[in-house]
Amino acid sequence: MKNISRRIFIKVAAAVTAVLAFDKLFMLNRSGLKQFVTTANADTIIKGGKPVNIKFLNRSFFQRLFGKPVTPETKNLNSWDFANGKLRIDLEKTPELKTPGHALRFEDRNLPVRVLVVFGENKTYRAYQNRCTHIGHRRLDPVPGTQTVQCCSINKSTYDLDGNQIYGPAPHPITTYKTSVENNRLIVTISQG
Ligand code: FES
Numbered sequence: 001m002k003n004i005s006r007r008i009f010i011k012v013a014a015a016v017t018a019v020l021a022f023d024k025l026f027m028l029n030r031s032g033l034k035q036f037v038t039t040a041n042a043d044t045i046i047k048g049g050k051p052v053n054i055k056f057l058n059r060s061f062f063q064r065l066f067g068k069p070v071t072p073e074t075k076n077l078n079s080w081d082f083a084n085g086k087l088r089i090d091l092e093k094t095p096e097l098k099t100p101g102h103a104l105r106f107e108d109r110n111l112p113v114r115v116l117v118v119f120g121e122n123k124t125y126r127a128y129q130n131r132c133t134h135i136g137h138r139r140l141d142p143v144p145g146t147q148t149v150q151c152c153s154i155n156k157s158t159y160d161l162d163g164n165q166i167y168g169p170a171p172h173p174i175t176t177y178k179t180s181v182e183n184n185r186l187i188v189t190i191s192q193g
Contacts (some may be wrong), residue, residue, distance in 0.1 A: 013104065045167055054167040055146050058155050069139040069152040070098075071116060073105045082111050085191035088125075091184050097125070103142050105130060106156075115177070115188060118142045118149065120161070127188040129175035132157050134168065149174075 042055045057070060074080065079093035082104040087106060089097065096102040096119075103118040107130070114130035116139070131137045132151035140149045143158070148166070149155040157168030163176040 043167065047166065052166065054158050055149060057141055057143055057152075059152065061095070061154075064152065064154040064156075064165055067136065067138040067153050069105070069168070070106050070141045071103045071139070072108060076167055077109075080106055081130055082109065085189060087111065087188040089186040089188070091181070091186055097186065100141070101144055105139065111190075113175075113190060114139065115190070116140050116142075117179075117186065117188065118148070121145070122149075123188055125179040125181070126161055127177040127179050128159075128163060129177070131174065132164070132170055133172040133174060134170040140174065 042053050044051050046052070055100055059068075060071070074089075074094055074096075076093045078090075078091045080087060082088070084125045088108070091097055094104060096104050097117060097157050098119065100119055100123050101121045103116060106115040106117065115128040116128045118128075120126060120142075121144075128140060128149060130139050132140060132153065134155060134157050135155070136153050136155075137149075138151050138153040140159070142148070143150050148158050148160070148162050149161070151168065151170065155168050155170075157170035158166055159170070159174050160166050163173040165171070165173055173177065180187050180189075
């Protein structure tokens, strides 16, 4: 009996390892854990009587299952602070936010919410509460070339740049925050503190 359980355990472990290896080989390597991920498959919805093409980030099943976003967290913890309802980001210390199309995540410490900051391809800053409104409340990523941000989960709820839900099961818009630049600092107003 003990031997049978052991054999079953080994077979299950081998199967899980094979699936993970396949996933890594064919999806992780292809999509890459980097800032820019090419858009892959797409879906078409009808909005206001017109077809709208929704592109999905090219992520593996497991990346979506575990809710792994593409957008990195800022590496330099000295690059930002939060006080009086404002997130202040030093743009000298966050070169990603000077490169159009890039984005960064700001989380933890004394920040009351997770924040996604996107420096758009049109060189304007947008900031969002980094929380999909669908039940899993997963993080979001910008989708290059589409003017959308997208949930990193399997259901891929997608929002326009104003935060309105345009695809997927999310029931509400995401929260957007006002941004401004002062003395090479990006100010994100989280609340009127
Ligand atoms: S958490 Fe389910 S679509 Fe975002």
